[in-house]
Amino acid sequence: MLIRSQIIVVTMIVLGLVAGCAGAKSMVEAVPPTEMPGPTAIVTSMMPTAAPKLASAATPTIVLTPTATSVPLSMLSLQPMSPDAKLAAEVAQLRALKGYRAWDVAFSPDGRLLASSHEDRTVRVWDVDTGQLVYSLGGHMGWAVGLAFSPDGRLLASGDGQLGIKRQCAIRLWDTTTGQLVRTLEGHPDGVWSIDFSPDGRTLVSGSLDGTVRLWDVNSGQLVHTLKEHEGRVLSVAYSPDGRLLASGSVDYTVRLWDAATVRPLYTLTGHTGNVGNVAFHPAGQVLASAADDNTIRLWDVRHGQLVRTLEGHQGWVNGVAFSPDGRLLASGSHDRTVGLWDAQSGQLLRRLEGHQNVVLRVTFSPDGTLLATASWDDTVRLWGVVKGHQ
Numbered sequence: 001m002l003i004r005s006q007i008i009v010v011t012m013i014v015l016g017l018v019a020g021c022a023g024a025k026s027m028v029e030a031v032p033p034t035e036m037p038g039p040t041a042i043v044t045s046m047m048p049t050a051a052p053k054l055a056s057a058a059t060p061t062i063v064l065t066p067t068a069t070s071v072p073l074s075m076l077s078l079q080p081m082s083p084d085a086k087l088a089a090e091v092a093q094l095r096a097l098k099g100y101r102a103w104d105v106a107f108s109p110d111g112r113l114l115a116s117s118h119e120d121r122t123v124r125v126w127d128v129d130t131g132q133l134v135y136s137l138g139g140h141m142g143w144a145v146g147l148a149f150s151p152d153g154r155l156l157a158s159g160d161g162q163l164g165i166k167r168q169c170a171i172r173l174w175d176t177t178t179g180q181l182v183r184t185l186e187g188h189p190d191g192v193w194s195i196d197f198s199p200d201g202r203t204l205v206s207g208s209l210d211g212t213v214r215l216w217d218v219n220s221g222q223l224v225h226t227l228k229e230h231e232g233r234v235l236s237v238a239y240s241p242d243g244r245l246l247a248s249g250s251v252d253y254t255v256r257l258w259d260a261a262t263v264r265p266l267y268t269l270t271g272h273t274g275n276v277g278n279v280a281f282h283p284a285g286q287v288l289a290s291a292a293d294d295n296t297i298r299l300w301d302v303r304h305g306q307l308v309r310t311l312e313g314h315q316g317w318v319n320g321v322a323f324s325p326d327g328r329l330l331a332s333g334s335h336d337r338t339v340g341l342w343d344a345q346s347g348q349l350l351r352r353l354e355g356h357q358n359v360v361l362r363v364t365f366s367p368d369g370t371l372l373a374t375a376s377w378d379d380t381v382r383l384w385g386v387v388k389g390h391q
Contacts, residue, residue, distance in 0.1 A: 091341065091372070093355055095131050095383040099124055102375035103161065104147040104362045108176065111367045115156055116381045117144040123158045125179070128371070128383070135179040141169055146195035146206065150218070155182065157204060159192030171195060171206055171216070183221045187214060194236045194278075198260070199243040207234035213248050215263070225263045229256060236278045241285045245302060249276030255290045257302055267305030271298060278320045278362070282344065283327045291318035297332055299347070313340055313349045320362040325369045328388060333360030339374050339384075353384060 100120035107114055113134065114126045123137040123144050137144075142162020149156055156176050160169035169192050171185040190209040197204055203224065204216045213227040213234055232252035239246060239260065246258040255269040255276055274293030281288050287308065288300045297311040297318055316335030323330055323344060332340040339353040339360055358378035365372055365386075372384040 090387045091351055091353055092385045093353070093382055094371075094385050097124075097126055097131060097381040097383070098379065099381065100379055101358075101377040102361065102379070102381050103143065103145045105364055105373045105375040105381055106147045106149055106156075107364060107366045107371075107373065108149050108156075109151060109153040109367060111371075113149075113153075113176065114373055114381070114383075115147055115149065115158075116373075116375055117147045117158055117161075119143045119377075123147065123156070123174075125156070125176070126381075128366070131383075137172070137174055137179060137181075139181070140172070142191065145191060145193045146171070148195040148197055148204075149176070150197045151199055151201045155197075155201075155218070157195045157197070159195050159206065161191040161193055169208070171204070173218070173221075185216050185221050185223075187223050187226075188212070190233075194234070194238075196237055196239050198239050199241065203260075205237045205239060205246060207237035207248055209233040211250075213237055213246070213258075227258065227263060227265075229265055229268075230254070232275075235275065238279050238281055238288075240281045240302070241283055245281075245285075247279045247281065247288050247302075249279045249290055249292075251275040253292070255279055255288070255298075255300065257288075257305065267302075269298075269300050269305060269307070271307055271310075272296070274317065277317070280321045280323055282323050283325060289321045289323065289330060291321040291332060293317040295334075297321055297330070297342075309347045311342055311347050311349070313342075313352075314338070316359075319360065320375075322362075322364045324365045324386075324388075325367060326388075329365075329369075329386070331363040331365065331372055331374075333363040333374055333376075335359045337376075337378075339363060339372070341372075341386075355382065356380070 100118045102116050102118055104117045112128055114128050116124050121140040121144055125134045127134055141160040144158050145161025146159030156174045158172050168186050169188045171192055173183040175182050188208040188210050192206050192208050194207040202218055204218050206214050211230055211233055215225040217224055230250040230252055232250045234248050234250050236249040244260055246260045248256050253272045257267040258265055272292040272294055276290050276292045278291040288302050290298050295314050299308040301308050314334040314336050318332050318334050320333040328344055330342040330344045337356050340349055341351040342349055356376040356378050358376050360374055360376045362375040372386050374382045
């Protein structure tokens with residue numbers, strides 16, 4: 001009876017937040033979601049015929065009505081409910097931020113801001129607590145895709161993502177306090193689909209549809225290195241937490257690991273049978289997750305370049321992956337319109353989150369691990385409250 005009461009209370013809180021949605025500003029009017037290909041579909045001109053719904057008695061599915069609110073999240077309290085695994089994760093959707101088709105999403109280091117990149121050539125920056133739009137950043141050439149905050153939170157980097165244009169695509173560095181453009185990094189002749197800052201904030205790495213990985217000096221804006229080992233377009237790049245390694249994922253079905261200091265190739269990780277759309281390091285830095293169009297997530301030992309585990313459960317391309325800050329959870333976003341929450345240690349699928357009406361492209365946890373943000377082509381970025389516990 002207590003558990004039932006807790007579920008009712010949380011559900012009433014979540015559903016009661018809908019009225020505040022009108023306060024969340026947007027540069028464009030949301031359009032009805034349509035079935036669209038994900039990012040790797042744009043690259044390969046491949047598109048699934050359907051986005052099947054998942055059902056499994058062994059894996060609880062969270063189905064929540066899309067909501068939005070201007071009520072501060074700090075006023076909400078989610079209590080752990082009945083766990084059904086050694087690691088339990090209870091989740092409730094808190095807010096849906098309205099905008100055009102979203103590609104990427106990133107929290108500021110202090111967790112107060114959430115940035116999202118969109119196909120309407122804008123980056124939107126939201127107040128996490130209130131759900132209000134702080135500012136929109138325009139001027140992108142084609143879609144705004146790659147997105148990352150600097151470690152000190154002072155800069156936000158965004159990439160021009162348009163495919164097939166005949167002009168150089170730029171990386172734009174924005175002042176997060178004023179929303180003003182600080183610097184433009186030019187050199188990629190095609191879309192910049194992934195960006196990450198080194199842990200010390202001095203270097204920025206970018207992955208592009210031109211097939212290269214490039215390293216830039218943040219202060220000067222100068223190009224430092226160009227890595228050309230991939231045999232296809234690069235869809236994702238990431239620094240390891242200690243800054244010693246670089247990882248990249250490509251449409252050549254491989255993940256590559258590099259020595260960040262010398263830019264020497266270390267390992268080429270093979271096994272995926274589809275485009276590798278996203279890579280993410282575990283907070284401890286010894287494991288890398290890769291998401292691919294073969295509907296799987298693979299976990300790799302970066303010390304030895306070996307496969308640790310393959311996670312299967314999505315019924316569509318896996319577009320995005322992210323570890324929680326404590327390393328206990330792994331989140332995934334898929335073409336099947338769901339978000340998966342996995343036990344990062346055992347590989348067990350703990351939860352399936354439903355609610356998005358189109359493909360889910362990227363997922364990310366807040367710095368304190370209590371929120372999960374998901375970006376989708378259903379014209380929303382959604383915030384989920386996460387509570388972890390043990391049986």
